[in-house]
Amino acid sequence: MGDVDWVARARQVAARLAEDAVRREAKGAEPVAEIEELRSAGLLALTIPTGLGGQGQGWRTAFAVVGEIAAADASIGHLLGYHYLQLWRPWLFSAPERATELARRTAANDWFWAGVSNPRDQALILTDAPGGGFACDGVKFFATGASVADRLVVSALHPPTGRKLTFVLDAGAPGLRYLGDWDNLGQRLSASGGVEFTSVRVDPADLLDRADDPDDPEAPRGTLISLGFQLALTQVLAGLGRGALRTGAAYTREKARAWPTSGVDSAVEDTHTQAAYGTLSARLAAAELLVDRAVVAFADADALGVGLDPVRRGELGVLVSQAKVLVSELAVEISSRVFEVTGARATAARVGLDRFWRNARTLTLHDPTVYKAAEVGRHVLTGALPRPDGYS
Amino acid sequence: MGDVDWVARARQVAARLAEDAVRREAKGAEPVAEIEELRSAGLLALTIPTGLGGQGQGWRTAFAVVGEIAAADASIGHLLGYHYLQLWRPWLFSAPERATELARRTAANDWFWAGVSNPRDQALILTDAPGGGFACDGVKFFATGASVADRLVVSALHPPTGRKLTFVLDAGAPGLRYLGDWDNLGQRLSASGGVEFTSVRVDPADLLDRADDPDDPEAPRGTLISLGFQLALTQVLAGLGRGALRTGAAYTREKARAWPTSGVDSAVEDTHTQAAYGTLSARLAAAELLVDRAVVAFADADALGVGLDPVRRGELGVLVSQAKVLVSELAVEISSRVFEVTGARATAARVGLDRFWRNARTLTLHDPTVYKAAEVGRHVLTGALPRPDGYS
């Protein structure tokens, strides 16, 4: 499969998703068919080594694919980005055989992965089960993709030891209930509802045995996961911005009318309209290069394995935050301002151009941009590196 | 009724509208109940002289009332603003007795008015009917409020004379069909669908006998109507901005959580959040003063009657455009940025905070802001006054 141009293939999937994105979003069904599209295009196993049955692609391709999908449908791009990260997560723990086996089974079964670990909720609680293992109880909100996943990565607190444990779980395990309570203005197809755990059995063999503890100075590699999530959000926002601009430009070209007093015959000849597209596209082009740079740095950091040191990890954090700050602001700007150059009729519901802003607005609030910007600025001023936590 | 504080009463109506604004918008029914609210509060007859059975209030009160209603529900503010203008429109024609009679009957019947005259459509066509009068045929889009109105003001072309004629019509007249095709991202309750005319009979007595021809240099008063519409949109946007900021502030105060790394205990103590509200509220306060100034100038220009000269009319046009340019940009900015200070959970559909942006985005595209800004700048640079047309 080394000859496949995966980005081109993602573009084909994206083109199909774009066709009925407005209708699908209005309907708001669980994104089962969409994940099936990703699966049948071979994108779910994209990052799994060929030796384990996957496509053997690296992070650069994976993020590029996420960007293409997100340009058409930011929800699906979001799901795919998180899938790649959750699937990779076992490798961050000191259990390479376990990670290898999971990867192989994922390739074999074309599993879709998701996570249950929103840092701002109360923790899930693990109690020791008679006969070994644990029972897991509690509720977590905003578990993107969990309700349509095959496998979950879950974090929970084990009060007897005070440790936060992470484990892999069959998404269809007894005792799991998907709340279906994601009803937000954007990312409507991202299946980001809550999950309720009632005495869900956790097998000790499914534990990933070193917690990705952000406070452990010995374990910079373990903390890469937070940066992965930040980077995935960043890539989705960049893709979304591209989608908004491209969709807007198509509308302006094909449907917008010149304003009567503009002195030109068609909307595309209006230099005000041109200048707006020119300015926004320049900002976007620059922002995408910044995202690409962060992706390369992320891939490089991953490649270092346990050799990743705190400084390098911290510098990666600054690069990721820098990209996220810029793209967050820009995705909102593009998706709101694009209407100014498409005109009044582009506000029709059937055009669906507002989904870009709704998605951007929703995604950009994942965590506050201003504190990311402060993180970057602190580094500029003092050289300090961001302290790893669930968002940094 | 001179003792009634109409703005306070409008605020009460607004408070009721705000209560279920999210639910009503989601349902998307024709705004019949909402107009009934306005009617029963006495707001429909607000501007009709007391001697004719109305409340005898001037434009300043009327626009203030529109602003209050718009802060709660921009669709209903829009409908009310246009109602005041359509009801006033007969006075711009040289038929004071006709206008007087219509005002009296409006007060007596608590009529709601709307218009059918989108300048960017093909014109409706009047053909001479056997036995006098005309038959009116054609389709007009974006006839805000028409489908829920009692009386309409309609403009149509009479090809035999080449004149554009304006007339009053019973909104329930045979041959009228309301298309119900308004399905846009914002202003969802503004009943802005199209109207189809099939041989609708127009009585000569219902003609308003001097067309408000924007090219007639003798008739600056006749061209006030375009400025009235522009000013109503401006006031609705200002109200909407206020509503967004107020609703956002209530959310931040009551529901938002402090960000973990912010170092403060509650969201309202975060100086980043404070500074954002401070900056936006400063801009809004200034913009509202500019709108108020344009409203006063509009009232003054109206009070001059036919004594209004082109220069004064032109200067009013500059003031209105100035306010509209500023408020358009600001309403979009506030309604998009407010999410940054309410946080991720405020994107829930039940919170409904996105309706402000959707309404702002829809209203601000009525006609392009950049050409309004150019109109103002041309005046700053050369003293030139805007040429009256359907948007200026």
Next chain:
Amino acid sequence: MGDVDWVARARQVAARLAEDAVRREAKGAEPVAEIEELRSAGLLALTIPTGLGGQGQGWRTAFAVVGEIAAADASIGHLLGYHYLQLWRPWLFSAPERATELARRTAANDWFWAGVSNPRDQALILTDAPGGGFACDGVKFFATGASVADRLVVSALHPPTGRKLTFVLDAGAPGLRYLGDWDNLGQRLSASGGVEFTSVRVDPADLLDRADDPDDPEAPRGTLISLGFQLALTQVLAGLGRGALRTGAAYTREKARAWPTSGVDSAVEDTHTQAAYGTLSARLAAAELLVDRAVVAFADADALGVGLDPVRRGELGVLVSQAKVLVSELAVEISSRVFEVTGARATAARVGLDRFWRNARTLTLHDPTVYKAAEVGRHVLTGALPRPDGYS
């Protein structure tokens, strides 16, 4: 003198100042001639009651005059605004006879006033002098206008009592040395250098006997002075913005050339140029209304005398901060962006258009805008009022 239109007169003075503003600034002499201009126009005694020999004008006229002067020369507007405040300052202390006498003598001698009280320096120190009175020692920086003043208002610490005392001083008193060390990028004619005190004798009769202690909840009136300074800076910035826009527009009209590919014959016909002027002028017009509102509130608060309560004082503080936040951002924006619509040749030193940005940039850093914005936002969110201090 009740018939004099003082704003018109200020405009005449401003016109003269504008004529050679660029040359005067380049020369950078002490603003002695400029103050003489103000004096001979009768502007120094503007706010002194007619019964005491002055022009009897209130704050609204005074601030309008400051705005006119600042539009031509922000340094001189700054000096005049501070003069009005220092001259008024004795009335804030419980010594009406002293204030009356000072006002009378000021009118008689056409004194120019300035202050020495930068809150961020070390305090001046008062030591008890043998034979009564005090000796004052120390250095204060940024004492705008002091070196060209007739009378100074000085604040100093009296360590034996721990009190901060305020007193009036002849600006030519022995032991005063003006450092002439104001060499900053803007406000070059504002005589804002430091002052060194060496055993300067302070007569007990010159003490203003209640310190304007910002912590004294009983004395909201005493704390009006900080708001006066903030408001004067705000008015100067608004005037400066107007001056920048007006000067730019004159240049565009008279000297700018149409860009070859613009398709128009003269720069004023370029709709991009028009739109920029239109947008900036709309923002400025709104901001000026906000400043005017704060001025009215300031005048009203002053008129309440000791009847001013903390709530009213606090609300005034919010209004002043709101205006300052908006105008600070806008003055910088206008003065920098105006070049985009005047073109490359307007960067010639002899045109001197950069002085507006240099003045704006310097003035807006007096205290950080972001904390003013936070003050306003905190009020929006919680109703809290700003705590009076040297900047609030």
Next chain:
Amino acid sequence: MGDVDWVARARQVAARLAEDAVRREAKGAEPVAEIEELRSAGLLALTIPTGLGGQGQGWRTAFAVVGEIAAADASIGHLLGYHYLQLWRPWLFSAPERATELARRTAANDWFWAGVSNPRDQALILTDAPGGGFACDGVKFFATGASVADRLVVSALHPPTGRKLTFVLDAGAPGLRYLGDWDNLGQRLSASGGVEFTSVRVDPADLLDRADDPDDPEAPRGTLISLGFQLALTQVLAGLGRGALRTGAAYTREKARAWPTSGVDSAVEDTHTQAAYGTLSARLAAAELLVDRAVVAFADADALGVGLDPVRRGELGVLVSQAKVLVSELAVEISSRVFEVTGARATAARVGLDRFWRNARTLTLHDPTVYKAAEVGRHVLTGALPRPDGYS
């Protein structure tokens, strides 16, 4: 010399230039010493092939060097960027032997080059001289670097044939007079005054024999020079932005004081300050990547030689304009906003932080950004490529 790290060497030169940049600018002498610095560091011959005696570096290194120098002193960066372009210009004409010889002599003599060809002036006039050759007469303004150059590239009109001819000239040729009339707010050391030609003799051997006629569809390579100038300006602006941010950050770190109500002890700990630096640095990092991409595309286009086709040339034009639009806006923003995070004392003339804004404001007006943005937007909308002219 292949082992030299030329960017590092440029950084050393830049460090020396930065040391006294404020003082040198205030003095405003002709930049003779500065060019000598460049010369003695080997930077003037940087792009000349090693076989001809130069350093053999390509455009990527050359532009990187220009950026480093510009970060310290935008005038000198400007001079150096133009030098590389003028020195390269003979290669764009069909006279490789002439270009080779000029390059060899430049390396041997360490010549500094400049041009005389501002497109918006009246043309210089060539008249046929008795005995062959021409006499050149007229005045050109804004001839950056000419007065301190060794060799000039000059464009002039030959009325008998109607052709615009380009030729090389000894900058010390009889009949040349440097007007020394560059007295603008920024780029004060760029020696951008005018040049008067009085019967300056032009040897036919010095003609570059094919005019770089922008209308000639056969000669896309010839039109690369305009893009080179645009790109050099872009690189200088990017460097300048970096210099402003770096200088500001050093000031904030070393000298700024925490604001009393900020709740922190040092300015670098203020999260508002951090967020501002973070946001600006993120924008700059992205913009620099966009500039780098345009530089690579420029180098690639140059490498194609006469094989460069109009489409590729046009796409390069879009990339260059995109970078220029972004960087122009950003350089002004950074250089103006940086004061907000350095504080009031950073406005002191001796700090000289305003030079960045003055330089940015001057450079960004070279040609209007809005028409560059329109060029980019037109391409986004329609695929149209910019029409080559003196600015595109």
